[in-house]
Amino acid sequence: MVVTAYALVQIRSLFAVAMMSGIYSLLAASLYLVMDAVDVAFTEAAVGAGISTVLMLGTLALTTRMEKVTHKPGLTPLLIVVATGALLIYATFDMPPYGDPAAPIHNGVSARFIERSGEEVGPPNIVTSVLASYRGYDTLGEVTVIFTAAVGVMALIGRGRSRRRKKSDDPEAPNT
Amino acid sequence: MLSRTSILRVVSKLLIPPIGLYALYVQFHGDFGPGGGFQAGVIFATVFILYALIFGVTNARLVAPSWLTRAMLASGVLLYAGVGVASMLMGGDFLDYSQLATDPIAGQHLGITLIEFGVGITVAGAMITIFLIFDGRIRVDDDDEDG
Numbered sequence: 001m002v003v004t005a006y007a008l009v010q011i012r013s014l015f016a017v018a019m020m021s022g023i024y025s026l027l028a029a030s031l032y033l034v035m036d037a038v039d040v041a042f043t044e045a046a047v048g049a050g051i052s053t054v055l056m057l058g059t060l061a062l063t064t065r066m067e068k069v070t071h072k073p074g075l076t077p078l079l080i081v082v083a084t085g086a087l088l089i090y091a092t093f094d095m096p097p098y099g100d101p102a103a104p105i106h107n108g109v110s111a112r113f114i115e116r117s118g119e120e121v122g123p124p125n126i127v128t129s130v131l132a133s134y135r136g137y138d139t140l141g142e143v144t145v146i147f148t149a150a151v152g153v154m155a156l157i158g159r160g161r162s163r164r165r166k167k168s169d170d171p172e173a174p175n176t
Numbered sequence: 177m178l179s180r181t182s183i184l185r186v187v188s189k190l191l192i193p194p195i196g197l198y199a200l201y202v203q204f205h206g207d208f209g210p211g212g213g214f215q216a217g218v219i220f221a222t223v224f225i226l227y228a229l230i231f232g233v234t235n236a237r238l239v240a241p242s243w244l245t246r247a248m249l250a251s252g253v254l255l256y257a258g259v260g261v262a263s264m265l266m267g268g269d270f271l272d273y274s275q276l277a278t279d280p281i282a283g284q285h286l287g288i289t290l291i292e293f294g295v296g297i298t299v300a301g302a303m304i305t306i307f308l309i310f311d312g313r314i315r316v317d318d319d320d321e322d323g
Contacts, residue, residue, distance in 0.1 A: 046218040058310035128212055136271035140256055143298050147253045150302035158309040
């Protein structure tokens with residue numbers, strides 16, 4: 001992942017960058033898989049590696065293929081990045097080891113979810129019970145966010161719809 | 177160009193039905209295994225986008241015209257919120273699925289299935305809509321350059 005990330009920064013061809021970010025997402029998906037988060041893994045594989053790569057290629061078709069070369073990035077951005085990175089690494093020292101049952105996240109409501117969700121909600125998959133039932137409001141909010149995102153894309157670049165559909169529906173049909 | 181590449185066509189023809197089936201499995205089996213509406217919606221949208229990439233967006237638009245994807249987009253959210261309102265009307269709190277059936281567990285099960293379905297519809301609708309809009313935008317620009 002580090003190699004891919006470095007390549008992402010260095011490569012100037014945006015087409016290659018789109019491909020590399022797809023690879024990065026796929027690697028992230030395998031990392032989630034190793035950490036037993038199967039559902040997150042295949043979301044990442046489908047969204048990160050699949051759909052967003054396609055959308056990036058679509059954006060490339062709309063804009064330009066090569067990144068504009070800007071000379072001499074100043075020293076301040078580097079300092080900010082190093083400082084933030086150091087702070088994050090410092091913060092990880094306080095994190096409990098992965099899978100530690102005594103971690104703070106396991107001491108809250110999760111014990112109750114694990115004990116009672118079977119009799120209160122039913123599904124054997126506790127993740128589903130928590131997401132859909134205990135955290136129903138949050139999930140409704142997430143769905144609304146996705147809805148809003150699509151409506152936003154429509155409002156931003158979905159203009160001139162009727163004009164385009166008349167033009168684009170008939171050509172290219174014999175192409176297949 | 178892609179539509180003439182026979183290997184891609186054959187392989188994607190083989191792959192599309194299993195992926196679609198897997199999306200439905202993830203959708204309706206989310207109570208028992210990993211997954212749920214969001215993942216299922218994304219996988220379903222992937223099927224559609226793969227089809228559009230290989231066989232041309234014009235064909236794909238015949239399968240899912242834009243009115244349909246927009247209706248999917250809105251109806252998922254409405255279904256989700258509607259389940260909440262229904263449980264409120266049946267005497268519980270908003271999104272309290274236990275009220276939906278006489279047995280609380282059955283009610284929870286029904287509620288979760290319905291809202292996961294709503295999530296799936298919205299996510300798939302959103303992804304397909306965004307993809308189609310990008311494609312439509314590219315075509316508008318091409319038309320402008322030609323004319």
